[in-house]
Amino acid sequence: MKPEPSVIRAFTPSGKVRASINLGNPILAAKGTSGAPTGVSVDLARAFAESLGVELELVVFDSAGKSVQAVSEERADFGFFAVDPRRGETIAFTEPYVLIEGYYLVREASPIRRNEDVDRPAVRVAVGEGSAYDLFLTRELKRAQIVRARTSPAVVQTFLEQGLEVAAGVKQQLEADARQAPGLRLLDERFMVIRQAMGVPKSRGAAAASALHAFVEEAKASGFVAEALARHSIAGASVAPAA
Known part of the structure; x- marks a missing residue:
């Protein structure tokens, strides 16, 4: 179900939704043969933008720290991070999608x-x-x-x-x-155990955080995350249990 217009606006202050992608974790994202980012987190970003019905922009970084900072400073609208209390000061995390x-x-x-x-x-x-x-x-x-x-x-x-x-x-x-x-x-x-989740700036509000949480739970339950791990030949990571 498509989120409420207010939630879509919360994720798209620039007119499109910007996903922070960390290439420093090859389990989740890497440069493809064309040089463009590919991987599980990229697949999830595209699916989330599609669920909002908006254009996606990938904002790419070479380290987790830079990726976290981009979302914390609202230079990106959501991202993919390991859950950590320090990061949680500025970012509202979903439950993990991958362990x-x-x-x-x-x-x-x-x-x-x-x-x-x-x-x-x-x-x-x-x-x-x-x-x-x-x-x-x-x-x-x-x-x-x-x-x-x-x-x-x-x-x-x-x-x-x-x-x-x-x-x-x-x-x-x-x-x-x-x-x-x-x-x-x-x-x-x-x-x-590193609990990989999606996250949105806390300043975007509880409704935005709830919508992202619901998206992650549906992605796990539907098999989307498992299929993405298999599609990208990722070994050693498992789909996180339902919340």
């Missing part, structure tokens, strides 16, 4: 074998600046030092170039990077 695992990567010879081994004074952990796991580990790690790479795809490069002890990130990104650099291994268990 993604965060893992640690170390060198093969590292004495670090368990997640508990990471939070030690001599350990430096590379993270993508402003990413969900940056925010989470900033709160959770009490003794280890966090070293921030400019973007999530640059985490392993930073880890290697600076001789750091640990790289943290999305499991699939770390696995892909590790295949390009022999002598690395993932720890055996995840350190967090």
